[in-house]
Amino acid sequence: EVQLLESGGALVQPGESRRLSCSASGFSFSSHAMSWVRQGPGKGLEWVAAIGGSGDSTYYADSVKGRFLISRDNSKNILYLEMNGLRAEDTALYYCAKAIGWYAPDAFDFWGHGTVVTVSS
Amino acid sequence: EIILTQSPGTLSLSPGDGATLFCRASQRVDNSYVAWYQQRLGQAPRLLVYGGASTATGVPERFSGRGSGTEFILTISRLEPEDFAMYYCHQYGSSPWTFGQGTKVEIK
Numbered sequence: 001e002v003q004l005l006e007s008g009g010a011l012v013q014p015g016e017s018r019r020l021s022c023s024a025s026g027f028s029f030s031s032h033a034m035s036w037v038r039q040g041p042g043k044g045l046e047w048v049a050a051i052g053g054s055g056d057s058t059y060y061a062d063s064v065k066g067r068f069l070i071s072r073d074n075s076k077n078i079l080y081l082e083m084n085g086l087r088a089e090d091t092a093l094y095y096c097a098k099a100i101g102w103y104a105p106d107a108f109d110f111w112g113h114g115t116v117v118t119v120s121s
Numbered sequence: 122e123i124i125l126t127q128s129p130g131t132l133s134l135s136p137g138d139g140a141t142l143f144c145r146a147s148q149r150v151d152n153s154y155v156a157w158y159q160q161r162l163g164q165a166p167r168l169l170v171y172g173g174a175s176t177a178t179g180v181p182e183r184f185s186g187r188g189s190g191t192e193f194i195l196t197i198s199r200l201e202p203e204d205f206a207m208y209y210c211h212q213y214g215s216s217p218w219t220f221g222q223g224t225k226v227e228i229k
Contacts, residue, residue, distance in 0.1 A: 037166075045158075045166065045209050045220040061217045062122070095165060105213045107156035107171035109178075114165065 002026040002110045004096045009115030016086055020115060022079040022096030030054070030074040033099035033106055036081045038092035039114075048094070049081065053102035063089075086119045093117075123148050123212050125221035133229040140197040142224045144210035149190050151214035157186055157195045160223075161206045169208075170195060200226070 008020040020036070035050040049070040050059040058070050069082040079096055093116050097108035124147040132140055144155065153173030158166040168177040170186035173193060183198040197204055205228050210221040 044223045045160075045211070047211075047218045047220065050218070059216045059218075100171060105154060105216070105218070107154075107168055107177075107211065107213060108158075108166075109168045109171075111165040111167075 002098065004098060004110060004112035006094065006096045006112045006115035009094065009117045011118045011120065012086055013121050014087060014119055016119075017082070017084045018086060018117060020081040020083065020094055020096075020117070022081075022112060024077045024079065024096075024098070027098070029072075029077040031102055033102060033104040034070075034072060034079045035097045035099065035104075035108060036070060036079075037095045037097050037108070037111075038090075039095070040089075040092045043092075046092070050099070050104045051079070052104045057104055059104055083117070086117070088119050090117060091119045122217055123150065123215060123219055125210050125212055125219055127208075127210055127221035127224045129224060130222075131225045131227060133227050134200055135229050136200050136202055138200050140200055140204075140226055142195040142197075142208055142210075142226075144188075144193040144195070144221050146191040146193070146212060148215075150193075150212045153189050153193075154212060154214035155186075155188065155193045156211045156213065157184075157193075158209045158211065159204075159206050160209065161203075166209065197226075 036048040093114040096112040098110040099106035157170040160166045
């Protein structure tokens with residue numbers, strides 16, 4: 001059974017940094033691209049970042065480019081999102097999502113339950 | 122950036138009705154790389170359709186997708202009580218990947 005378990009969410013102050021983790025199990029982690037997708041309070045879905053199966057290719061939304069860094073450790077089956085320079089508008093529930101295939105441009109066939117990041121002073 | 126506009130914003134229907142949801146892209150989506158997700162209240166999204174028309178594993182046959190270019194459609198043939206939820210389209214044909222704003226299917 002595929003399982004994605006996000007962690008690392010917290011209340012942080014504007015400008016601070018935070019690292020999210022997503023522990024994956026139940027599938028061949030290195031064979032699938034992964035993404036982070038967020039959902040602000042009462043809002044729709046916003047794709048944040050993606051990484052290919054090998055970790056060599058990464059993609060970012062314009063709203064986080066230069067501030068967020070997606071990475072993965074295929075030996076530990078963990079996906080990361082390093083978030084720097086956090087802003088109030090980054091407040092959201094952050095989902096880890098598994099892509100159908102190895103190549104990053106792909107639909108997401110499994111999602112975690114999410115971890116909440118709140119940016120406020 | 123490809124902007125996805127979903128319509129209508131809200132569909133008020135009864136169980137047993139059919140539902141048609143639209144997703145219009147501001148530019149052509151390469152390879153019909155459009156997916157549809159269902160999100161029930163308080164839950165994570167669930168993949169329904171990918172590649173414009175391929176139904177995901179385990180998804181009931183009453184859900185179907187079609188379309189190409191800039192126009193994509195999700196059809197639910199006969200609404201079951203568990204189908205009343207939010208629905209999002211998503212394009213992954215060109216970066217940055219984007220989602221539509223959602224269509225809420227509510228009980229009339």
